[in-house]
Amino acid sequence: MSLNIGDAPPNFHLANANTAVGSNQVSLEQAFDKNGLVVVFECNHCPYVVASISRMNAMAEHCQENGIGYVGINSNDPLVYENDSFANMEKRAQKGMPYAYLHDSTQNIAHAYGAERTPEFFLFNAQHQLVYKGRMDDSPRDPNDVMVRDLDEAITAMLSGKVPDVPITQSIGCSVKWKSR
Template sequence: MKTPIWKEPGLPGETSWMLILKTDLQGGGWKNVQNMSNQGKRLLPQRIELQKLRRRIMQPSQSIEPGSTAPDFELPNANASVGKKNMTLSDVMGENGTIVFFTCNHCPYVVGSEPRIERIAEISRSSGIGFAGINSNDPVKYESDSWENMVKRASKGMSYAYLHDSSQEIALSYGAERTPEFYLLNSRQEVIYRGRMDDSPRDPSHATTSELEDAINSLISGQEISTARTESIGCSVKWKA
């Protein structure tokens, strides 16, 4: 007999919950799944996954919020038609700032946003703002996010640099939680907006807000950004075990 007795929150950005199960092993005596018995070995996959989650929760990371200076980086570029083979934050910067966003190949929130992302990239470039995507997902768990598949994706008309954060150090340094998640920087490399593009990344017909574009317009016009921080909407960054 198994029963869920407690729920532990998932990782930041994760909407799911991990169930910790206890099993009736000996005449009604409850043992935690971590006290492995022969009968409890069938719960080994759950135990392993829980340990991975706990390691990730305990892994140190900082959250780059509006007002912070964005961390620099140097990452390989999967898009041969845009930029250099390896690109730094300075390479991505435009005259008026830049947008760095965390993305991937497989997430439905990214896929549903692609036309709008390309539109924002074009608006940014025409406004003197650089634009680049960073893929930090673990390609072992998600082969669609491998370097080879990033190259294939970029070759299908992507108009911006597509950078590979294979160590996941850049995602950690930015405190990235989801894909897509956007960071708008001014010309001094200070974060002035972080969060979502709008409130319906999967379906543009349901979008009622445009926070990222509003922030771009405020930056270009020299006005204060009214909403500098929103919660991104998307898939969690797929961390390595």
């Protein structure tokens, strides 16, 4: 299942690896700000995420300046990639991260959102409705090649009371590393 435009975000209450921003546990309601919320499914090892870190940090700061919450959620199985363990999430956060970095150890939240890749973004408005899902931009591995800033355009539209011209894009990145069932 995947969320559709207009859907409410599935609730979460997850451990936070970045206690410099937020408490040890962060809920959906705590993550929301007055104008909405961006949820990004990410991890530590994916080269698409690694190449996007400075842009994701800048996006988080842009969101904060505009009254939009921003959280990262790592749902990857650390048995598949040790770099995605909670301890390694804490190490990454200590290097400087302006947002809460949450651990979805059961992978229930990634399933509930329909997350498929890292990084993958979900933008919700102040009424808790999904208005955009997909990629941040069209070149996650090389910021010099970015031609379209999809998430930024969706945020601009949302803040001006409009519907994004493109509400769904295909995220570009590594697949979520699922636990074997």
